[in-house]
Amino acid sequence: FGFFFFFFSCRRGCEELSSTMTHGQVKHRPDLEKFTLTVEGQEAFLCYRKQGTVLDLWHTYTPENARGQGVAQLLADAAFKLACEQSWKIVPSCSYISDRYLPTHPEYHDLVVNHHESTTPTP
Numbered sequence: 001f002g003f004f005f006f007f008f009s010c011r012r013g014c015e016e017l018s019s020t021m022t023h024g025q026v027k028h029r030p031d032l033e034k035f036t037l038t039v040e041g042q043e044a045f046l047c048y049r050k051q052g053t054v055l056d057l058w059h060t061y062t063p064e065n066a067r068g069q070g071v072a073q074l075l076a077d078a079a080f081k082l083a084c085e086q087s088w089k090i091v092p093s094c095s096y097i098s099d100r101y102l103p104t105h106p107e108y109h110d111l112v113v114n115h116h117e118s119t120t121p122t123p
Contacts, residue, residue: 025074044062
């Protein structure tokens with residue numbers, strides 16, 4: 001039952017993102033471990049660390065002139081969409097992700113693990 005619920009809720013979240021995101025704006029830069037978005041000539045970004053199938057989202061930056069316009073949400077949407085599509089987990093180390101994004105996106109709660117869970121070896 002748990003897997004079905006996870007798959008269904010994650011799939012629903014991915015479908016919702018596909019219909020609301022403007023494709024081509026957010027760029028995934030796996031070589032730099034970040035998602036980027038250029039806003040008025042300045043770069044907004046969401047940095048992560050990848051370990052196996054876990055993304056630790058550790059820092060979000062939005063240029064001052066672009067704050068309050070949903071830029072950080074677009075970056076987070078892209079990260080969660082990728083994690084959803086790849087069946088990865090998320091560690092929400094960044095305060096924006098843990099305090100602002102996740103409370104309004106309950107469909108992704110099943111993707112979230114804490115730092116301890118992500119580094120504990122399985123027997």
